[in-house]
Amino acid sequence: MTIVSLGTSPKNSSARGAARARMLRGLLPALSLVLVLIAIAWLNPRAISYFGFSLMLNLAIPIALATIAQMFVIAGNELDLSIGTFVGFVGCVTATWLKDAPLIGVLILLGSIGVYALLGALIHLRNLPSIVVTLGMSFVWQGLAILVLPKPGGKAPDWLLSLMAFKPPFIPFPIIAALLIAAVVHFGLMRTSYGVILRGSGGNAAALERAGWSLLRTRIVLFALAGLFGVLSGMALIGITTSADANIGNGYTLLAIAGVILGGGEFVGGRVSPIGAVLGALTLALAASPLLTFMHIPPDWQVAANGAILIIVLAARVLISRRER
Amino acid sequence: MASLRIWLAKPWIWSFIGAALVWLATIAFTGGYGGGGMITAALSLAVFTVIVGVGQMFVITLGPGNVDLSLPANIGLASAVAMKVMDGNDAMIAVGLLAALACGMAIGAANYLLIWALRIPPIIATLSASFIIQSIDISYGRGLQIKPPPGFADFTNWQILGIPVLAILTVLFTIGAAIALQRMIYGRSVLAIGQNIRAAWLAGVNVGRIRFLTYTLSGALGGLDGALLAGYFRGANVDIGNEYLLASIAVVVIGGTSVAGGKANVPGVWGAALFLVLLLTMLNTFGVSAGVRLVLTGLIIVGVITAAGGEKALR
Numbered sequence: 001m002t003i004v005s006l007g008t009s010p011k012n013s014s015a016r017g018a019a020r021a022r023m024l025r026g027l028l029p030a031l032s033l034v035l036v037l038i039a040i041a042w043l044n045p046r047a048i049s050y051f052g053f054s055l056m057l058n059l060a061i062p063i064a065l066a067t068i069a070q071m072f073v074i075a076g077n078e079l080d081l082s083i084g085t086f087v088g089f090v091g092c093v094t095a096t097w098l099k100d101a102p103l104i105g106v107l108i109l110l111g112s113i114g115v116y117a118l119l120g121a122l123i124h125l126r127n128l129p130s131i132v133v134t135l136g137m138s139f140v141w142q143g144l145a146i147l148v149l150p151k152p153g154g155k156a157p158d159w160l161l162s163l164m165a166f167k168p169p170f171i172p173f174p175i176i177a178a179l180l181i182a183a184v185v186h187f188g189l190m191r192t193s194y195g196v197i198l199r200g201s202g203g204n205a206a207a208l209e210r211a212g213w214s215l216l217r218t219r220i221v222l223f224a225l226a227g228l229f230g231v232l233s234g235m236a237l238i239g240i241t242t243s244a245d246a247n248i249g250n251g252y253t254l255l256a257i258a259g260v261i262l263g264g265g266e267f268v269g270g271r272v273s274p275i276g277a278v279l280g281a282l283t284l285a286l287a288a289s290p291l292l293t294f295m296h297i298p299p300d301w302q303v304a305a306n307g308a309i310l311i312i313v314l315a316a317r318v319l320i321s322r323r324e325r
Numbered sequence: 326m327a328s329l330r331i332w333l334a335k336p337w338i339w340s341f342i343g344a345a346l347v348w349l350a351t352i353a354f355t356g357g358y359g360g361g362g363m364i365t366a367a368l369s370l371a372v373f374t375v376i377v378g379v380g381q382m383f384v385i386t387l388g389p390g391n392v393d394l395s396l397p398a399n400i401g402l403a404s405a406v407a408m409k410v411m412d413g414n415d416a417m418i419a420v421g422l423l424a425a426l427a428c429g430m431a432i433g434a435a436n437y438l439l440i441w442a443l444r445i446p447p448i449i450a451t452l453s454a455s456f457i458i459q460s461i462d463i464s465y466g467r468g469l470q471i472k473p474p475p476g477f478a479d480f481t482n483w484q485i486l487g488i489p490v491l492a493i494l495t496v497l498f499t500i501g502a503a504i505a506l507q508r509m510i511y512g513r514s515v516l517a518i519g520q521n522i523r524a525a526w527l528a529g530v531n532v533g534r535i536r537f538l539t540y541t542l543s544g545a546l547g548g549l550d551g552a553l554l555a556g557y558f559r560g561a562n563v564d565i566g567n568e569y570l571l572a573s574i575a576v577v578v579i580g581g582t583s584v585a586g587g588k589a590n591v592p593g594v595w596g597a598a599l600f601l602v603l604l605l606t607m608l609n610t611f612g613v614s615a616g617v618r619l620v621l622t623g624l625i626i627v628g629v630i631t632a633a634g635g636e637k638a639l640r
Contacts, residue, residue, distance in 0.1 A: 079448070126631050129584040131392070135571045136626035143619025150616070254452060267390070267446045300464040307456025314445050314453075 025320045029263045029279040032313050036286050043294035050172055057174035058240060060285035061164075062087070064178055065233035066252045067259035067281040068185055068274060069226040074260050075189070075272045076222040077202040078123065078130035082138035083230055083256050086112070087249030089145040090234025095154025095244035098235075102157070109231050116227025120219040138253070145246035152245035156238045164239030178278050185274035198222055202270025258310050259284050264317075283309075337581045340596030343629070344603050351607040361487060363606055368492040369482075369557070371598040373550055374572045375495055378580070378594040379502050380546035381573040383539045384447075388519040388586030393540065395451040396547045396573055398458035399432045400566025403551030405466035408473060408561040415476040422552050429548020432458060433541040440540070441533065447540075462563050473556045481556035491553065496595075503591035515539060519586030571626075572601060579629050 040056075041048045047056060066087055073080040090109065098105030119137065123130050166173050189195040200208045201218035209215050233252070238244050261267075262283055263276030287309050292302045348367075352360040377396050384393045403425040411421035432454065439450040472478070483490045506512035514535045517525040526532045550569070555561040578584055579600065580593025604625060608618045 122631065128630055129578065132574060132578050132584065132630050133627055135574060136623045136630065139571070139619045139623030139626070141623075143616045143621075143623065146616035146619065147614070254456075257449070257452065261449055267448065298464075300467070301460045303463070304457040304460030307453040307460075310449070310453045310456070311439065311443065314443050314449070318443050318445075 021320055025317065026264065026273075026276075028313065028317060028320065029273070029276040029283070032262065032309075033279050033283045033286075036283055036291055040286065040291050040294060043291075047290065047294070050170070053175060054167070054172040056286060056290040057172065057178075057282065059237075060174045060282050061177045061181075062233045062237035062240070063252065063255055063259065063285050064181055064278045064281040065229050065236055066249075066256040067263070067277045068181060069229035069233060070256035071185075071260045071263075071265060071272050071274065071277045072189075072198075072222045072225040072229065073130070074257075074265055074267060075199050075202050075270050076219055077205075077268050077270065078219075078222075079257070079267070080134045080226055081131060081253055082134040082141055083226070084249045084251060084253030085138045085141040085145065086116075086227075086230045087234040087237060087252045088244075088246055089141040089148070089249075090231050091238045091241075091244040091248050092145045092149040092154065092246055094160070094235050094238040095156055096149055098160075099155055099157040113224055113227035113231060116230070117220045117224040120221075120223025121216060123223075124216050124219040142246065142250075149244055149246055152243065154238075154244045156242050156244075160235060160239040161242060164236065178282060182275045182278040185278075189272075189274055194221075199270040199272070202268070202272075255281075255284055258306070262310065262313055337590050337593030337596055340580050340593050340600050343579075344596055344600040347600060347603040347607050351603070351610050354607075354610060363603070365484065365487045365489065367599055367602045367606060369489045370602045371595070372489065372491050372495045373554055373557070374569065374576055374598040374601065375499060375594055376546050376550045376553070377543075377569050377573040378576040378598060379499060379591065380543035382577045382580075382582050382589050382591070382594060383502075383506075383515055384543045385574075385577050385582060385584060386515050386519045386586055386589040387536060387539055388522055389584075391447050391586065392574065393433075393436065393451050393543045393547075394448060394570065395432060395436055395455035395458060396543070397566035397568075397570045398455040398462065399429055399544060399547035400551040400554065400569055401561075401563050402432070402458050402462040402465070403428045403548035404555035404561035404565050405462055405469055405551075405563075406548075407552035408469065408471045408555050409465075411471075411474050411477060413472055413474050415474045418474055418477045418480075421474075421477075422549070425548045425552035426545050427548070429544040429546065429551070430541050431544070432547070433544020434537070436544065437537045437540040441537075459563070466561055466563055469561055472560055477556045478559055481553055491557075499591050499595060506589055506591060511535065511538065516587055516589065519583075519588070521587075572598075575601065575626055579626075 037048075046052065066083055069083055070080055073083075090112065093105055093108050093112075096105075097108055119133060122128065123133055164173075168176060189198065197208065197213055198218055198221060200213075201215055201222070205215055208218070234249065237248065241248070259280040260272065260277050261280070263273055263278070263280030265272040265277060284306065287306065292305050297305055348360070348363065351363060352358070377400070381393055381396065384391050406428045407421045407425040410424040411417045436447070436451050436454050439445065439454060440447050443450065473481075481491055485493075504512075506515070514525065514530045517528065517530055518532055518535060522532060547566075551561075551566060554565050558565065576594050576597035579597035580595075581590040582588065582593065604622065605618070608621055613621070
């Protein structure tokens with residue numbers, strides 16, 4: 001008994017070290033969020049309150065939804081460079097058609113999810129680089145947004161306004177919404193059997209295909225889900241801003257990619273984490289302006305601070321991954 | 326007949342055919358009016374896309390995942406640096422161009438440093454870098470309203486017999502780039518890395534150095550482009566390079582370079598750049614609204630990519 005345990009102890013400890021590193025890596029998105037929160041609490045203690053969080057996390061819901069949309073695409077080893085202009089297009093439709101003619105509005109939005117599904121099929125069937133296809137589509141969505149709403153304006157439907165202005169007791173609405181989004185997507189993608197297949201299409205497509213699964217179908221489903229969450233993101237955004245503008249979502253493309261990566265996702269291999277992605281989006285939403293404002297960083301340098309945060313988190317991840325090996 | 330078939334088999338010929346078709350469609354619409362002027366204008370504008378396109382082509386040829394997303398921010402910063410150094414003074418033109426080149430090279434080197442030191446995918450490395458560059462540009466170029474030196478502005482608009490001098494110089498540059506790609510050790514190494522990075526490494530290619538050189542080259546070309554754009558459009562601007570993110574990737578892919586890496590095509594970059602510029606001119610001539618123009622541009626890019634087909638995904 002003693003001999004056995006002695007013999008395995010060095011191996012055990014190294015395995016434990018690797019496991020600890022893996023856990024650390026999994027906790028990294030949460031750690032960066034906590035770090036940003038501590039910094040905010042230290043700089044401005046009054047911000048840590050019901051009202052403070054409602055205000056600071058105001059735009060976190062659409063960012064989190066756009067990040068989840070991008071995460072589905074990345075799970076299949078693709079990249080969507082059009083999600084930002086797509087969110088803008090959805091916003092314009094929400095502020096015009098969805099209010100004035102709800103039925104047509106709903107049809108347009110469902111149709112746009114269908115376009116996303118078709119893009120997935122096209123990319124798979126013709127073996128196209130998703131970066132180029134989605135870059136082209138970003139022009140299409142932007143153009144359509146301008147056609148729907150040539151000048152900034154429009155108005156969100158009343159039910160959407162009242163939904164986004166919902167004030168639950170004790171916990172601010174953005175936090176509840178973020179928990180809900182993370183829980184639903186986590187269950188769907190990480191805990192169901194088809195979720196495993198979806199992630200497997202990014203992990204080892206050849207193996208999946210030989211096991212009899214249709215890669216065409218997984219890609220269509222992943223892109224349709226991206227479209228669905230893009231629609232939700234655009235609607236949530238307009239529910240908050242109350243009116244739309246054709247360029248309103250442009251910054252979301254990069255924010256969404258950064259959110260997925262901050263949340264521990266990888267560009268290849270189907271390694272993504274919905275909870276991490278939502279945490280990453282919250283970190284970005286907080287770091288993007290409240291933190292920087294409290295730190296008295298001038299607006300000029302806020303974009304740079306975002307880049308720097310991204311680089312720091314990635315550097316931390318490299319240090320941890322190195323220990324994992 | 327046989328020679329025709331050889332020509333049609335070249336991947337880049339299609340981009341030139343596309344450009345010619347768009348040109349014919351436009352002059353058919355105007356009744357033959359302005360055909361020559363249209364080519365002159367297209368050549369002037371295509372130059373800027375070709376210069377960054379060649380840089381992007383070398384980067385993309387390095388293999389899956391390699392792409393330089395920092396070009397727009399790079400162009401913006403370099404345009405501001407060039408204008409500030411030149412300060413409207415003809416005597417400082419060369420110094421300003423060198424400063425823009427140095428600025429671009431520093432950005433390219435920084436990109437590779439991030440890729441190498443943090444071992445992160447080039448997409449996210451160049452993306453994070455572009456955030457920082459953009460801020461530097463916003464802060465540095467704030468309220469910058471320096472006009473380019475008159476000599477420099479004239480140079481970027483100078484034409485001989487309706488052919489922009491800048492276009493002639495860029496043709497010479499692209500011939501040089503084609504020779505570097507196909508006949509020099511550097512270019513062959515880039516192709517080898519794109520085909521199989523491990524095999525290239527085993528064959529003794531200094532992979533790290535070649536990748537460093539390629540990102541630096543792409544940065545330098547972005548910097549040069551920024552300076553030239555500021556001269557052509559009479560002033561620097563933070564957003565001056567924005568459209569070159571899509572354009573630089575699109576001309577590489579439409580021009581017949583493989584997005585999977587290892588197969589590059591210099592003439593195609595010219596054809597694709599002319600195609601895109603002429604396409605915009607055509608849509609403007611037809612008098613379509615901004616929204617329709619964007620939609621059609623996007624659809625045509627997606628259509629061309631679909632027709633050309635892909636071999637392997639970019640990543």
